[in-house]
Amino acid sequence: xxxxxxxxxxxxxxxxxxxxxxxxxxxxxxxxxxxxxxxxxxxxxxxxxxxxxxxxxxxxxxxxxxxxxxxxxxxxxxxxxxxxxxxxxxxxxxxxxxxxxxxxxxxxxxxxxxxxxxxxxxxxxxxxxxxxxxxxxxxxxxxxxxxxxxxxxxxxxxxxxxxxxxxxxxxxxxxxxxxxxxxxxxxxxxxxxxxxxxxxxxxxxxxxxxxxxxxxxxxxxxxxxxxxxxxxxxxxxxxxxxxxxxxxxxxxxxxxxxxxxxxxxxxxxxxxxxxxxxxxxxxxxxx
Amino acid sequence: xxxxxxxxxxxxxxxxxxxxxxxxxxxxxxxxxxxxxxxxxxxxxxxxxxxxxxxxxxxxxxxxxxxxxxxxxxxxxxxxxxxxxxxxxxxxxxxxxxxxxxxxxxxxxxxxxxxxxxxxxxxxxxxxxxxxxxxxxxxxxxxxxxxxxxxxxxxxxxxxxxxxxxxxxxxxxxxxxxxxxxxxxxxxxxxxxxxxxxxxxxxxxxxxxxxxxxxxxxxxxxxxxxxxxxxxxxxxxxxxxxxxxxxxxxxxxxxxxxxxxxxxxxxxxxxxxxxxxxxxxxxxxxx
Numbered sequence: 001x002x003x004x005x006x007x008x009x010x011x012x013x014x015x016x017x018x019x020x021x022x023x024x025x026x027x028x029x030x031x032x033x034x035x036x037x038x039x040x041x042x043x044x045x046x047x048x049x050x051x052x053x054x055x056x057x058x059x060x061x062x063x064x065x066x067x068x069x070x071x072x073x074x075x076x077x078x079x080x081x082x083x084x085x086x087x088x089x090x091x092x093x094x095x096x097x098x099x100x101x102x103x104x105x106x107x108x109x110x111x112x113x114x115x116x117x118x119x120x121x122x123x124x125x126x127x128x129x130x131x132x133x134x135x136x137x138x139x140x141x142x143x144x145x146x147x148x149x150x151x152x153x154x155x156x157x158x159x160x161x162x163x164x165x166x167x168x169x170x171x172x173x174x175x176x177x178x179x180x181x182x183x184x185x186x187x188x189x190x191x192x193x194x195x196x197x198x199x200x201x202x203x204x205x206x207x208x209x210x211x212x213x214x215x216x217x218x219x220x221x222x223x224x225x226x227x228x229x230x231x232x233x234x235x236x237x238x239x240x241x242x243x244x245x246x247x248x249x250x251x252x253x254x255x256x257x258x259x260x261x262x263x264x265x266x267x268x269x270x271x272x273x274x275x276x277x278x279x280x281x282x283x284x285x286x287x
Numbered sequence: 288x289x290x291x292x293x294x295x296x297x298x299x300x301x302x303x304x305x306x307x308x309x310x311x312x313x314x315x316x317x318x319x320x321x322x323x324x325x326x327x328x329x330x331x332x333x334x335x336x337x338x339x340x341x342x343x344x345x346x347x348x349x350x351x352x353x354x355x356x357x358x359x360x361x362x363x364x365x366x367x368x369x370x371x372x373x374x375x376x377x378x379x380x381x382x383x384x385x386x387x388x389x390x391x392x393x394x395x396x397x398x399x400x401x402x403x404x405x406x407x408x409x410x411x412x413x414x415x416x417x418x419x420x421x422x423x424x425x426x427x428x429x430x431x432x433x434x435x436x437x438x439x440x441x442x443x444x445x446x447x448x449x450x451x452x453x454x455x456x457x458x459x460x461x462x463x464x465x466x467x468x469x470x471x472x473x474x475x476x477x478x479x480x481x482x483x484x485x486x487x488x489x490x491x492x493x494x495x496x497x498x499x500x501x502x503x504x505x506x507x508x509x510x511x512x513x514x515x516x517x518x519x520x521x522x523x524x525x526x527x528x529x530x531x532x533x534x535x536x537x538x539x540x541x542x543x544x545x546x547x548x549x550x551x552x553x554x555x556x557x558x559x560x561x562x563x564x565x566x567x568x569x570x571x572x573x574x
Contacts, residue, residue, distance in 0.1 A: 012515070013552035069356040069555060228299070266302035268356060 005137055006031070006124035014075035018065050026089040027129045029119045035065045037074055037081035040178040041140065048080040049145035049170075049282035050134070052126065054154030054161075056176075057186070058105045061085045064151075067264035069196035073275035079092070079282060080141055084130060086153070088119045101186050102193060108181070109157030110205045112194035120194055123205075127161055127168070145285050147171040152231075153178055153186070153265060158222070159207035159241075163214060171281035174273045175267050176229055180208040186235050194274035208237075211244045220251040222277045224270045226260030234278070291381055292424055295320070301362035302327035303354050303421070314416045315375040316406045320556045321417070322352045324361055324368035325427070334429040335367040336457075336569035337421070338562070339413065341437030341444040345392045348372045353436075354551035360562035366569060371417060373440070375406045375522055388473050389480060395468070397492045398442030399481035407481055410492075414448055432572050434458040434565040438554060439518075440465055440473070446494035446508070446528075450501060458568035460509035460561045462554050466528035467495040473522050495524075498531045505571070507538040511557045513547030 008016035012018075016039040025032045030140035039048065051074070053064050064070065064083045074081050093116065096103035107122035113153040136145040148169050150158035155177020162172035181187020184201045191202040203209035211217075225238050232238075238254055260266040292308035299305075303326040312319045326335065338361070340351050351357065351370045362370050376396035380403065383390035394409035422430040435456045439443035440463025449459035468474020469489045478489040498504075502517035513524050519525075525541055531541040547553040 010546050011550050011552045012556075014556050017554060066354055066551070069359070071552075071555075072356070114527075226299075249496040257300040261298050263298050264353075265298045265305060265358075268358075269299075269301050 003050065003274060003280045005034075005133065009268070010138070013037070014071045016071065016075050018071065020061070023133065025125060025129060027121050027125045030088045030090050032085055032089070032125075033061050034085060035061045035081075035083040036138070037065065037071050037083075038076050038140070039075045039080065039231045040195070042078075047140060047142040048078060049147070049285075050082050050141055050143055051278050051282075052082045052084070052146065052148045052158070054109060054126065054148070054157040055083065055086050056150070056152030057086070058100050059086050060105070063264065066273050067268065069268045070271045070275060073272040077275055077279035079275060079279050082134065084126060087122060091119055093117065093119070102189055105163075106153065106190065108153060108187075108194065109161060110194055113201065114194060114196055117194050122157070123161065126157070126167060131168075142231030142253070143221050145170060145282045147282055149173045149274055149278065150177070151175040152236075152262065155179075155223070156181055156187075156207060160205050160210060163207060163210040163217070164204075167218065170285045171219040171278050173277055175224050175274075176226060176231070176236055176262055177207070177223060177241075178236055180206060180237045182206045182209065183240065184212070184235045184237060192241075204231070208244045209239045211241065211248050211250055213279075214250060215248060217250045219281050220253050221245070222274060223252065223254045224266075224274070225256050226266045227256050227258045228260060229262040229266075231262055290420070292321075292420065299458070300324070301358045303358065303362050305358065306449065307348070310420065312375075312412060312416060314408050314412045317375045317377050319372055319376070319412075320348050321372060322348045322351065322368075322370040323425070324358050324370075324498045326362045326365050326367065328427065329365075331367065335365060336367050336432035336434070336572075337367045337428055337430055338565050338569075339371070339433065339435045339445075341396060341413065341435070341441030342370065342373050343437070343439030343441050344373070344375060345387050346373050347392070351506055354555065356555045357558045357562060360559040364562055364566035366562060366566050367566060369417070369421065371413060378406050380404065380406070389476055393440065393477065394478045395440060395474075395481065395492070396448060397481055401481060404481050409444070410448065413444070414452060418455075432457060432569045434569055436460045436561055436565065437464070438462040439523075439549065442466075443468055443474075443494060447492050447497060449499040450494060450504070453501070453504065457567050457572045458506040460564055462511050462557070462561075463513060463518070463523055463549055464510060464525075464528075465523055466496070467493060467524045469493045469496065470527065471522045471524060472529050480564075495527045495531045498528065498535050498537055501537060502535055504537045506568050508532070509539050509561060510539065510541045511553075511561070512541065512543055513549060513553045514543050514545050515547060515554075516549040518549055
C-alpha cells in the first residue's frame with residue numbers, strides 16, 4: 001500500500017494549481033484524498049507557509065477547494081492551502097453512513113477510544129501524519145510555518161487542535177465553529193460514540209473547556225459567525241467560547257455577521273480576511 | 288400551473304443575496320429553476336442592470352452560482368446576475384438523458400424544429416420569456432440594460448444570442464465558447480437531432496457563420512480560452528471565430544490563457560474582468 005501521495009488531478013487557478021492527492025493512511029487504516037492549492041512560485045527554491053483548512057459535517061476534501069474562492073487571497077498572499085477529508089472512508093464499519101452527523105464525513109478531528117470506531121483518528125492524522133507526509137513529499141512547503149482554520153465541525157477541529165498544539169501553529173481562525181460540543185447535540189452524539197461515557201474525556205476536545213487552561217495564547221483568535229445561521233443557538237454557541245476567552249484573558253475577535261447563514265456563500269464573503277489574518281502571523285514567524 | 292416565480296432559497300453573499308426561483312415555463316412546457324444574485328442595493332428605488340450567464344453542458348442553474356465567485360465583482364459593480372438552467376427537464380422524452388452532451392442539460396440555446404424535441408426552445412426562453420418574466424416580477428431590475436456571457440455551450444449561446452439581438456444586449460463575453468458548432472462533434476450531434484439535416488438551418492446558431500453578417504457590432508467581444516483546455520482543438524475552435532471576426536472587421540479580444548483548463552477554476556480566475564467588461568457597457572448605456 002502506497003503511503004506516498006499520488007497526484008490524481010491538477011487544475012490551474014489564480015496563477016497557481018489545485019492538486020488532489022491520494023495516499024494510504026497508516027493512522028486511519030484506509031486510503032485518503034486531500035487537496036493542496038499551490039500559489040504561483042516566485043522562484044524554484046521558494047518555500048511556502050501552509051494553512052490547514054478543516055471542513056464541516058458531510059464535506060470531503062473538495063468543498064472548500066470548489067466553493068470558497070480562498071485561492072484568490074492564497075495566491076496573492078503566498079500561502080499554501082491544505083484541505084484534508086473529514087473522516088476515514090471505505091472501512092465498512094456497521095452504521096458508519098447511517099447519519100450525516102456521525103461516522104463517515106463526521107470525524108470530529110479526535111482520536112476515538114471506542115473499539116468499534118478505532119480507525120477514527122482524525123486528530124493524529126491532521127496533527128501528526130499529514131504534516132510529516134507533506135514535509136517529506138513536498139519540498140516547496142515549509143511546514144514549520146503552519147496555521148489552521150475551518151468551518152463548523154472543522155472550526156471545532158481548528159480551535160481544539162490549535163489550543164492543544166500552540167507550538168505547532170502560528171494562528172487560528174474559524175467560521176461558525178462548534179465551540180462547545182459537550183453542550184450540543186452534534187457533539188454529544190459524536191463524543192458518546194467515539195469517546196464513551198466519561199465526560200472528562202470529552203473536555204479534551206472542547207474548545208470552551210480547553211481555553212480555560214490557557215493564558216498565553218499568542219495570537220488573536222478570529223471567528224466569523226453568521227447571525228442567520230440556523231445552527232447558531234442550538235449547536236454552535238459562540239457566546240460560550242466568548243465568555244471563556246474573556247475569563248481566561250485570551251484575545252478573541254468574534255465577528256457576528258448580520259444576515260449570513262451557515263453556507264460557503266458566507267465563507268466566500270469573508271475568507272480573504274482569514275487568509276490575511278494567517279498570512280500576517282505566518283510571515284511574522286519567518287522574521 | 289404557476290408561471291410567476293416562487294422563491295425556493297435565499298443565501299447572503301458579498302452583501303447581496305443568491306436567490307433561487309422556480310416557475311412554470313410556457314415556452315418549454317415544464318417547470319424550471321433559475322438563480323438571481325442581487326447585489327446590495329444603495330436605495331429602495333435603485334434599478335440594477337442585468338448580466339445573463341449561460342452555463343455549459345451538464346450544468347444546472349447552480350454551477351455558476353456555487354463555483355464562479357462572480358458575486359464578488361457583481362456586488363462591487365452593482366450588476367445583477369441571472370443564471371438559468373441549460374435545458375427543459377422532467378419531460379421524459381425518450382433518450383433525453385442517454386448522453387451528457389445532448390438532451391437534458393444540453394439545450395444549446397436554440398429552438399428545436401424536430402417534433403421529438405419540440406420542447407427544447409431555450410433560445411426563446413432566454414431571449415423572450417425570461418426577460419419579460421424578470422421585468423414583470425422584479426421591479427428592482429432594469430432589464431433594458433442587459434448583457435450576456437457564458438461558458439462552453441453557454442459561450443456559444445451568449446455569442447449567438449448577442450449577434451442575433453444586438454438591440455437587446457449591450458455587451459457579450461464568453462469563456463471557452465463553442466464558436467463554430469457546425470464544425471465540431473458536439474454541435475453536429477445536437478444540430479442534427481434538434482434542427483434536422485439542412486445545414487443552412489444550423490448556421491443560424493453558429494457564431495462563426497453569424498459574425499460574417501455583421502459589420503456594426505458596437506462593443507468589443509471578450510473571450511477567454513485556456514490553452515490546456517482538452518476540448519480546445521476538437522470542439523471549441525476559437526481561431527475559426529477569430530478569423531471570421533478579422534474578415535468582418537468585428538472587434539474581438541481573444542485572450543489565450545496558458546495552463547488553464549475547461550473548469551470553473553479557470554472561470555473564477557478571470558470572471559472579474561468579464562463582470563467589469565459588462566459593467567462598463569451597462570453603465571455607459573445609462574448615460
